[in-house]
Amino acid sequence: xxMFSIFNVSGSAISSQSQRLNVVASNxxxxxxxxxxxxxxxxxxxxxxxxxxxxxxxxxxxKVSAIRESNxxxxxxxxxxxxxxxxxxxxxxxxxxxVEEMVNMISASRSYQNNVEVMNTAKTLMLKTxxxxx
Amino acid sequence: xxxxxTQALDFQGKALVLRSERQRVIASNIANADTPGYxxxxxxxxxxxxxxxxxxxxxxxxxxxxxxxxxTHPNHIPLQSTMDKAGGPxxxxxxxxxxxxxxxxxxxxxxxxxxxxxxxxxEATLRxxxxxxxxxxxxxxxx
Numbered sequence: 001x002x003m004f005s006i007f008n009v010s011g012s013a014i015s016s017q018s019q020r021l022n023v024v025a026s027n028x029x030x031x032x033x034x035x036x037x038x039x040x041x042x043x044x045x046x047x048x049x050x051x052x053x054x055x056x057x058x059x060x061x062x063k064v065s066a067i068r069e070s071n072x073x074x075x076x077x078x079x080x081x082x083x084x085x086x087x088x089x090x091x092x093x094x095x096x097x098x099v100e101e102m103v104n105m106i107s108a109s110r111s112y113q114n115n116v117e118v119m120n121t122a123k124t125l126m127l128k129t130x131x132x133x134x
Numbered sequence: 135x136x137x138x139x140t141q142a143l144d145f146q147g148k149a150l151v152l153r154s155e156r157q158r159v160i161a162s163n164i165a166n167a168d169t170p171g172y173x174x175x176x177x178x179x180x181x182x183x184x185x186x187x188x189x190x191x192x193x194x195x196x197x198x199x200x201x202x203x204x205x206t207h208p209n210h211i212p213l214q215s216t217m218d219k220a221g222g223p224x225x226x227x228x229x230x231x232x233x234x235x236x237x238x239x240x241x242x243x244x245x246x247x248x249x250x251x252x253x254x255x256x257e258a259t260l261r262x263x264x265x266x267x268x269x270x271x272x273x274x275x276x277x
Binding site: 002003005006009010012013017048049050051058059060061062107111114115118121122124125128129132133134 | 155158159161172175242256257
């Protein structure tokens with residue numbers, strides 16, 4: 001039954017999008033984190049999506065192939081009273097841009113909703129197909 | 135005689151299979167709306183339906199000595215088939231409406247519209263099948 005693979009395809013998309021939401025959540029949570037004693041602050045992360053063939057040519061799902069760390073420079077904030085400030089009074093903060101992350105979050109949740117809707121429609125159609133001829 | 139009875143059902147059955155196939159393709163497009171480099175696919179329903187009809191018309195009476203491509207001589211050039219090797223409908227690529235930096239050609243709004251359109255047509259086909267089977271049943275029972 002070919003329509004069953006819709007659940008695999010949309011399911012893979014939903015799990016990838018929820019992984020993306022997770023990454024966004026951890027980026028946002030660490031947006032204001034300062035570098036620890038080792039001088040390594042939190043680096044923003046981004047998921048990388050990749051197409052995976054599922055069964056036939058017609059259906060292709062999604063998977064998260066990698067989670068990459070952003071290479072943008074850390075934010076340097078002048079705050080001499082901060083306990084982890086360096087000799088010049090600067091504190092290194094994470095390189096996460098909260099506005100970008102919010103946009104990313106909205107995009108991920110919209111895609112998630114779309115895929116849930118696809119699954120619901122497929123389910124309704126299949127249930128109606130089961131009742132064929134009655 | 136019985137072949138005539140089920141002819142309408144056969145036609146609608148083929149349409150239903152193609153509709154479910156297209157539903158699957160559009161679901162893949164929506165799933166890959168954020169994947170870089172993904173090229174959207176679609177089925178031309180009219181072409182696929184014609185191909186399904188033709189293959190059904192050819193299948194019961196293959197010409198003597200004909201190969202699977204419909205040629206009768208090894209040097210014949212086979213006709214371009216609208217069905218792919220696996221027997222499924224031919225998949226085309228969708229036209230990109232808004233070029234994206236990541237090379238993704240899926241237009242989510244269009245795909246959603248296609249998805250809804252296809253599911254309504256799928257349901258319509260189902261109702262046609264239910265209608266003809268009810269007609270047949272009532273004709274058989276004679277009530």
